[in-house]
Amino acid sequence: MYQVLIIDDDVALTQMLAEYLQQNGFAVDVQNSPLSAIAEVREKSFDIVLLDVMMPELDGFETLKQIRAFSIVPVIMLTAKGEDYDRILGLELGADDYLAKPFNHRELLARMKALTRRLDDLSSFNQVQNLEFHGIKIEESSQRALIANHTVDLTSTEFHLLVLLMKHAGHLLSKEKLSEEVLGRRLSAFDRSLDMHVSNVRKKLAQHGIENVIKTTRGSGYIFMSEL
Structure with missing residues (x-):
């Protein structure tokens, strides 16, 4: 419960x-x-x-x-x-x-149910996945993102967003898909939540010296770069 x-x-x-x-x-x-x-x-x-x-x-x-x-x-x-x-x-x-x-x-x-589904998804992810790109490592056991052994101070939503982008590195993820997967709802015309979460992730990665790994495709979505 x-x-x-x-x-x-x-x-x-x-x-x-x-x-x-x-x-x-x-x-x-x-x-x-x-x-x-x-x-x-x-x-x-x-x-x-x-x-x-x-x-x-x-x-x-x-x-x-x-x-x-x-x-x-x-x-x-x-x-x-x-x-x-x-x-x-x-x-x-x-x-x-x-x-x-x-x-x-x-x-x-x-x-609330969208948030709890995400928690369940992350639990399943931790059992089977291991991700590392550009010095960003996803630690399975504690649901943390690490850069040079330092924890990136992400919220659970930001962590889930980063994991989803990294799992599809090199591929464009539409805003519609990201909104449904990360926020648990369809994208609406005036909802800036997703963009703000992406912005927060970028800022927090930049604080650890990692920049330009998440690219915006205007009007379409976001790409986590597989190569820089």
Whole structure:
């Protein structure tokens, strides 16, 4: 059973959401205080965190930054307005996905199931695959990307994206395929999530001296270069 932590100061909403997720097979913890939630993420293992943006004690962006300082747990941001700025900032800070309030509970459940399928896919990948290109090594046992024995600080979504691109090195992967495989949903016209995740992976590889390994084919998709 997957463990979920809801971080939101809206007590009524969190109670209702927790009941819904429990009815759909998730084990749920709730924290209405972001500071208490950060402490709980340090102490317990969660598979998914649902994180509200608008909270008085500490907003969701700062909460995410503090969580990302020590954890790569998948995070879905719940944005009150769903504005581009909020979505992009959340993704830049390491969120795996976002959903604008008010949201349909079935849509949230679909996003969460996409994340859990990805976790299962990575578990299967670790049993059979071994990848290394351009000094980037995928470590099977711990789901880490390594460069010169240093861990690249990738979120789970970024790791899955990099693995998928490396598995198809030298071949163009369409944005549609990447969106379905990595985010678990069809690509929509105004959804920049995939592009932001690719940008984050590029920046983090560049921090370790690896550049220009992921090429953009405008209007089509991305290629992990098999040769430089």
